[in-house]
């Protein structure tokens with residue numbers, strides 16, 4: 001099959017578009033999917049650059065957000081049929097450990113991420129555990145459904161499970177144009193809270209308004225955090241939705257009101273930050289880590305998308321040959337919404353949605 005594989009050639013690890021990658025063989029509890037759409041994520045860049053906490057065995061196929069059609073079914077799988085259109089919940093969990101038993105499946109002691117610690121969807125076919133599947137919502141395209149698989153549940157887990165988002169709050173959404181920022185803005189607005197969104201260009205600020213942001217601030221401005229405070233009459237926001245890390249961390253804390261919460265799920269601009277502990281305790285700030293999402297978050301957010309309460313936003317769909325170009329766009333943050341791959345596209349048929 002065709003696949004974009006991370007592998008070593010002449011001592012150098014890089015991405016290679018191969019036409020002779022072996023077709024995955026599903027285990028008894030897995031199905032084989034014909035990949036119809038796969039989302040690009042920051043974690044793919046970490047994997048490519050060897051920056052994941054544990055080394056990834058090579059060759060490796062990235063791609064965590066997958067929607068596709070079942071073409072083969074493992075011997076122990078029940079409840080699914082050849083031809084079913086499905087979405088993969090990428091947070092793999094054992095179902096048995098103390099965390100899984102209380103529903104905290106994202107904290108599973110044996111947890112893995114599909115497309116990071118397994119092969120993923122940068123390929124024509126991928127094997128996936130049957131218990132991780134849900135039917136693709138009928139009103140969403142494959143690309144729309146796949147685009148939500150990581151970003152949607154991650155944003156939902158941050159705002160609702162970790163930060164306890166409440167109606168009427170002021171919420172600062174950092175980098176509204178990112179995959180999770182787009183969903184974050186919509187979830188905040190849906191909860192009846194006020195969205196103050198940041199982005200890095202005038203065009204993106206306009207797009208953030210169209211998503212439902214009540215106020216927008218350019219996080220390239222030196223005084224962006226002061227601008228946020230002024231919007232709230234000097235009090236600061238109740239909640240900051242963080243995922244950028246080093247580049248925005250101190251501004252995010254500066255924009256936070258007394259007794260405010262900051263919830264973070266990432267730090268692709270850098271994981272090491274300096275903090276003034278005086279401000280932390282005097283203002284009674286709460287800093288909340290958030291990792292991926294539970295199974296229930298996945299189900300809840302997919303239901304919201306299926307009902308049309310939140311809408312996926314796709315900037316562009318690429319063929320497999322276009323992933324390197326797409327990753328470069330992601331790296332340059334030249335994206336508002338999601339970049340997707342459709343392995344059924346040939347280079348000439350690639351389309352912009």
Ligand SMILES: [Zn+2]
Nearest residue numbers: 094097100108
């Ligand atoms: Zn577990």
